[in-house]
Amino acid sequence: MNINIDFVNKLRTSGLRPTKQRLKICEVLFNTEKTFHFTVNDLSKIISEKLNQKISLATIYNTVHAFKKKGYLKEISMNSDKTYFDTNTTHHHHFFDSSTMKLIDLSDDQVEKIKINKALPGKKISSVEILVKVENE
Amino acid sequence: MNINIDFVNKLRTSGLRPTKQRLKICEVLFNTEKTFHFTVNDLSKIISEKLNQKISLATIYNTVHAFKKKGYLKEISMNSDKTYFDTNTTHHHHFFDSSTMKLIDLSDDQVEKIKINKALPGKKISSVEILVKVENE
DNA sequence: TACTTTCTTTAGAATCATTATAAACTATAA
DNA sequence: TTATAGTTTATAATGATTCTAAAGAAAGTA
Numbered sequence: 001m002n003i004n005i006d007f008v009n010k011l012r013t014s015g016l017r018p019t020k021q022r023l024k025i026c027e028v029l030f031n032t033e034k035t036f037h038f039t040v041n042d043l044s045k046i047i048s049e050k051l052n053q054k055i056s057l058a059t060i061y062n063t064v065h066a067f068k069k070k071g072y073l074k075e076i077s078m079n080s081d082k083t084y085f086d087t088n089t090t091h092h093h094h095f096f097d098s099s100t101m102k103l104i105d106l107s108d109d110q111v112e113k114i115k116i117n118k119a120l121p122g123k124k125i126s127s128v129e130i131l132v133k134v135e136n137e
Numbered sequence: 138m139n140i141n142i143d144f145v146n147k148l149r150t151s152g153l154r155p156t157k158q159r160l161k162i163c164e165v166l167f168n169t170e171k172t173f174h175f176t177v178n179d180l181s182k183i184i185s186e187k188l189n190q191k192i193s194l195a196t197i198y199n200t201v202h203a204f205k206k207k208g209y210l211k212e213i214s215m216n217s218d219k220t221y222f223d224t225n226t227t228h229h230h231h232f233f234d235s236s237t238m239k240l241i242d243l244s245d246d247q248v249e250k251i252k253i254n255k256a257l258p259g260k261k262i263s264s265v266e267i268l269v270k271v272e273n274e
Numbered sequence: 275t276a277c278t279t280t281c282t283t284t285a286g287a288a289t290c291a292t293t294a295t296a297a298a299c300t301a302t303a304a
Numbered sequence: 305t306t307a308t309a310g311t312t313t314a315t316a317a318t319g320a321t322t323c324t325a326a327a328g329a330a331a332g333t334a
Binding site for chain 2: 075076077078079080083084095097098099104106107110111112113114115116117118120122123124125126127128129130131132133134135136137
């Protein structure tokens with residue numbers, strides 16, 4: 001189980017104990033080819049329905065927030081009743097399809113360099129995120 | 138009361154009956170020099186605390202949503218436990234100051250033209266919103 | 275290995291924003 | 305006026321998220 005050793009190290013390095021629950025969540029989130037978007041509820045369903053395992057919702061919330069804090073997940077800025085997370089932590093943007101309510105990645109190099117001609121005194125920019133809303137033609 | 142006549146017309150034109158509650162909310166939202174950002178809770182507090190009036194929370198929600206639907210308010214895309222609205226309905230962007238948790242307008246012409254080099258087949262862009270997160274230097 | 279400490283998980287309760295419900299009320303048009 | 309359709313309201317319901325406090329598990333030390 002090479003994968004698990006990687007995750008154990010990843011967690012240890014971050015000061016997080018490699019518990020069964022966290023390792024399982026790592027597998028679901030990071031053991032995939034493609035990155036993806038999810039809500040806590042999605043993740044909970046994957047674990048309980050597809051993997052037939054039980055991890056308390058509180059633990060899933062705790063873990064997702066811990067991973068976000070460590071930079072393994074990004075929270076996506078958009079208003080919705082739910083909070084979306086992204087396993088793609090590189091700098092990128094999003095389309096939001098209002099027809100399907102789905103998020104689609106928009107890579108940073110598919111957007112021409114954004115220049116903000118306004119500075120706020122005493123403040124520094126920590127991120128610039130674009131949300132492109134689309135709908136059916 | 139010229140102002141009220143304007144609001145009565147505005148509402149009538151939109152197919153909304155000019156009720157006492159809606160007119161009061163119009164005054165709070167649109168009878169100001171500057172546009173501003175608010176949550177439903179903010180609005181509710183202004184009405185009850187500053188104006189010493191009682192409008193049911195349900196009515197405030199209904200009204201804010203009706204105004205949004207008519208294009209008199211914009212909902213701001215950012216994740217927060219609360220939903221922010223903007224009385225500035227022109228096309229513009231936002232700074233979000235993580236230190237103070239406040240939103241600041243970023244006008245469209247203070248951002249150099251954004252070009253998205255990715256098209257989604259069968260979809261058309263309905264909006265492009267930038268959220269610039271800032272923090273204390 | 276046994277022990278201690280600290281971290282983690284958990285079920286369930288609590289919170290908070292928002293929406294639904296259904297009855298009372300009001301603007302409008304005939 | 306009167307009828308109708310639209311509104312307001314208090315309150316209940318919902319749903320996402322966080323809190324709590326007790327039980328369980330990992331890590332460090334002897």
